[in-house]
Amino acid sequence: MLGLNVTVVILTFIAYVLPFLAPKFFPFLSVLTLVLPFFLIVNALFFVYWLLQMKRQMIASGLVLILGITFINKFYKFSALDLPKEEGDMVVMSYNVRLFNLFQWLPSPHVKEDIRRFINEMNPDVLCLQEYSENAGVDLRVYKYRTVFMQGYQIKSGQAIFSKYPIIDEGQIAFEGSDNMLVYADIRKGRDTLRVYNMHLQSIKISPDVNEMEQHVDSINKRKSTMVLHRISEAFKKQQIQAEELMEHKKECRYPMIICGDMNNSAFSYVYRGIKGDLNDCFEEAGKGFGATYNFKYYPARIDYIFADRRFKVKSFQHFPEFKNSDHFPIVTRIKLEPR
Incomplete structure (x- = not known):
């Protein structure tokens, strides 16, 4: 479980960096951006898994989730905005x-x-x-x-x-x-x-x-x-x-x-x-x-x-x-x- 957790953490960090790197230099790695939300979900599951056991292994996934908080609105919005209609x-x-x-x-x-x-x-x-x-x-x-x-x-x-x-x-x-x-x-x-x-x-x-x-x-x-x-x-x-x-x-x-x-x-x-x-x-x-x-x-x-x-x-x-x-x-x- 720890080995799988570390693998997912590394892949998630790579996916965080890829929006700043041109795909022509890392074309195969760029595919990871398509599944970044999946990595975030898996990290959340690992965090809960280690938390329930009160083990410090939860720190890695916890850190990844904190760093990825800016990506959440791009994937899921919890509330909508619908302002009144106006002229213009x-x-x-x-x-x-x-x-x-x-x-x-x-x-x-x-x-x-x-x-x-x-x-x-x-x-x-x-x-x-x-x-x-x-x-x-x-x-x-x-x-x-x-x-x-x-x-x-x-x-x-x-x-x-x-x-x-x-x-x-x-x-x-x-x-x-x-x-x-x-x-x-x-x-x-x-x-x-x-x-x-x-x-x-x-x-x-x-x-x-x-x-x-x-x-x-x-x-x-x-x-x-x-x-x-x-x-x-x-x-x-x-x-x-x-x-x-x-x-x-x-x-x-x-x-x-x-x-x-x-x-x-x-x-x-x-x-x-x-x-x-x-x-x-x-x-x-x-x-x-x-x-x-x-x-x-x-x-x-x-x-x-x-x-x-x-x-x-x-x-x-x-x-x-x-x-x-x-x-x-x-x-x-x-x-x-x-x-x-």
């Missing part, structure tokens, strides 16, 4: 719609209509969609202004930003050697101009289907585990390059900014730390529970985010794990730009 509030929604089920991954024939209805019910002022496809024919004409960048041949897909406010400038960053991309729109709201980024970083690509992905977990062996680790490592290296492109691009922005999208990585990663920078993670500010955004039954994975400039006051945040019309869940926040 803005609702922002981010959702990876998985091509609106264009290739019938889900058996329901009503997926795209359910997504459209959900969007109308949430009625966001700014809507960021990843894996968007015009081929699905989803009517979002309620939005007068839109920024859409697509790629591909017969079936085109990409990123889209829909807005109730005028879009005065737009652009994209097509990531080299990847089907993923980043788009942005400068939005005029009253007298203010806001920059909205919609990102979709490199997928881990364990499997194109969630059910198949779960089969990897159910029937894992040495060959498959090595393959999965290799894919995750390669994806993390690509994500680092993509995140650095975003970080460089946003340096030139003089407007209050919002960054939405599918990061395909955890809140304990180098990529998360770099993109978030000094922005607020809206889940951390106002969310509740695990904040899971990916439909994976073995782990409450939070890989979709809305970050907001500190000039915005985050007033509420919601995620919708019961809305299973994609492999991701939608997230919605309500924010307000504070006067200078």
Whole structure:
């Protein structure tokens, strides 16, 4: 038990350091950031185990838990924030719609209509969609202004930003050697101009289907585990390059900014730390529970985010794990730009 405890403590310390180290230097070790919450739980169990026996071995896990207290809000929020609605509030929604089920991954024939209805019910002022496809024919004409960048041949897909406010400038960053991309729109709201980024970083690509992905977990062996680790490592290296492109691009922005999208990585990663920078993670500010955004039954994975400039006051945040019309869940926040 002591040997296992020491092993978990060492792995946890390594996971603490990894957000500060570029994945390209330690690609295999970077995988540990995905399971950091599991390490914290195991350390808590070891702490209780040694505490009940009144043994000093509890100190190691106790120290790890104290050092990791800053990570807790990234994994689980005990209470939500829901401030009263006011004039000037803005609702922002981010959702990876998985091509609106264009290739019938889900058996329901009503997926795209359910997504459209959900969007109308949430009625966001700014809507960021990843894996968007015009081929699905989803009517979002309620939005007068839109920024859409697509790629591909017969079936085109990409990123889209829909807005109730005028879009005065737009652009994209097509990531080299990847089907993923980043788009942005400068939005005029009253007298203010806001920059909205919609990102979709490199997928881990364990499997194109969630059910198949779960089969990897159910029937894992040495060959498959090595393959999965290799894919995750390669994806993390690509994500680092993509995140650095975003970080460089946003340096030139003089407007209050919002960054939405599918990061395909955890809140304990180098990529998360770099993109978030000094922005607020809206889940951390106002969310509740695990904040899971990916439909994976073995782990409450939070890989979709809305970050907001500190000039915005985050007033509420919601995620919708019961809305299973994609492999991701939608997230919605309500924010307000504070006067200078």
